[in-house]
Amino acid sequence: MKYVDEFRDGALATGLARALAREVDPGRDYAFMEFCGGHTHAISRYGVADLLPPNVRMIHGPGCPVCVLPIGRVDMAIGLALARPEVILCSYGDCLRVPASDGLSLLKAKARGADVRMVYSAADALALAVREPAREVVFFAIGFETTTPPTALVLREAATRRLANFSVICNHVLTPPAITAILDSPAASRLGALHLDGFIGPAHVSTLIGSRPYEAFAARYRKPVVIAGFEPLDVMQAIRMLVRQVDTGRAEVENEFTRAVVRDGNPKAQAIVSEVLALRDEFEWRGLGVLARSALRIRPAFAPWDAEAKFGLDYRPVPDHRACECGAILRGVKKPTDCKLFGTVCTPETPMGSCMVSSEGACAAHYNYGRFRDVPVHVVGTSAPPNPDQETA
Numbered sequence: 001m002k003y004v005d006e007f008r009d010g011a012l013a014t015g016l017a018r019a020l021a022r023e024v025d026p027g028r029d030y031a032f033m034e035f036c037g038g039h040t041h042a043i044s045r046y047g048v049a050d051l052l053p054p055n056v057r058m059i060h061g062p063g064c065p066v067c068v069l070p071i072g073r074v075d076m077a078i079g080l081a082l083a084r085p086e087v088i089l090c091s092y093g094d095c096l097r098v099p100a101s102d103g104l105s106l107l108k109a110k111a112r113g114a115d116v117r118m119v120y121s122a123a124d125a126l127a128l129a130v131r132e133p134a135r136e137v138v139f140f141a142i143g144f145e146t147t148t149p150p151t152a153l154v155l156r157e158a159a160t161r162r163l164a165n166f167s168v169i170c171n172h173v174l175t176p177p178a179i180t181a182i183l184d185s186p187a188a189s190r191l192g193a194l195h196l197d198g199f200i201g202p203a204h205v206s207t208l209i210g211s212r213p214y215e216a217f218a219a220r221y222r223k224p225v226v227i228a229g230f231e232p233l234d235v236m237q238a239i240r241m242l243v244r245q246v247d248t249g250r251a252e253v254e255n256e257f258t259r260a261v262v263r264d265g266n267p268k269a270q271a272i273v274s275e276v277l278a279l280r281d282e283f284e285w286r287g288l289g290v291l292a293r294s295a296l297r298i299r300p301a302f303a304p305w306d307a308e309a310k311f312g313l314d315y316r317p318v319p320d321h322r323a324c325e326c327g328a329i330l331r332g333v334k335k336p337t338d339c340k341l342f343g344t345v346c347t348p349e350t351p352m353g354s355c356m357v358s359s360e361g362a363c364a365a366h367y368n369y370g371r372f373r374d375v376p377v378h379v380v381g382t383s384a385p386p387n388p389d390q391e392t393a
Contacts, residue, residue, distance in 0.1 A: 037360025210265030
């Protein structure tokens with residue numbers, strides 16, 4: 001498949017690995033965070049980490065939307081679905097399996113009688129409301145900037161059609177505040193220190209917001225950012241570009257994913273989001289705590305389709321399972337194998353934490369692709385593929 005197969009070429013990957021080995025400074029270590037869960041998945045699936053020099057370390061970040069969803073938000077949806085038999089609660093498949101309080105999840109709430117359904121898109125949820133006029137259809141919307149425009153579009157469509165039986169619980173979160181929280185001094189000291197030399201910027205998110213939002217961040221924290229595509233050669237070339245920036249003392253935003261990302265992103269998508277949604281004052285993230293202006297809410301003009309207002313829903317924070325290390329893993333201060341539950345009681349079939357639920361979660365990626373040979377035993381009661389020999393500016 002064009003623009004896919006050529007970015008998985010084994011010979012080019014070998015060449016890139018050799019080029020990286022030549023270019024790294026043997027006298028220093030490099031620590032880079034891939035923010036996006038899609039990159040975490042690619043690194044594990046294609047064994048990218050095994051091709052890197054031993055002094056280059058990749059650290060998983062909080063860019064998995066299912067993973068950063070706090071338990072209290074899932075509890076709120078479960079409570080609504082169980083208490084109101086007229087409600088059909090819809091969400092994406094991974095979200096239905098996120099563990100919540102009292103051993104429940106949305107899927108287990110369905111087994112208790114709640115009408116919980118999986119949808120593939122926000123438009124599917126809206127179509128369900130049209131087909132079921134006697135029921136209240138509530139869409140439990142999650143995701144970073146990538147999935148936000150579809151939610152905004154269905155809210156606007158519901159308002160245009162005066163579809164009174166449709167509403168949304170909005171859990172959309174934003175990438176730049178999360179990156180800032182990882183490195184911001186007060187947050188870093190409170191949540192656990194983490195040394196990073198640079199970031200691989202998210203791919204899909206950047207097609208929406210562009211590369212411009214990372215520029216202030218790179219300048220303020222002196223951390224280079226390279227936006228990369230999801231294929232293994234994309235990731236390896238991005239790492240090479242980060243190494244070059246670090247070695248030359250630069251902290252700039254570079255774009256490896258030029259075949260899809262431009263500096264100003266997608267203005268039309270940004271406009272529809274701005275019309276329908278606004279910044280929340282604060283929002284709780286799993287692993288990062290409460291972050292100011294880091295998520296979106298539904299604007300008052302669309303309040304009839306805001307499920308939190310419509311049903312009087314109150315958010316209550318809930319602590320994670322005491323033995324679960326999802327929070328530390330999302331902050332990058334621990335690896336999946338540092339968790340006592342990993343690969344024992346916590347597997348993709350029986351997840352204890354959200355990082356094991358989604359395929360983009362660090363724990364699930366680590367588990368599914370065999371990146372756990374070091375697990376200790378616990379008793380648990382560009383427009384073209386990068387050319388490794390071609391210099392880049």
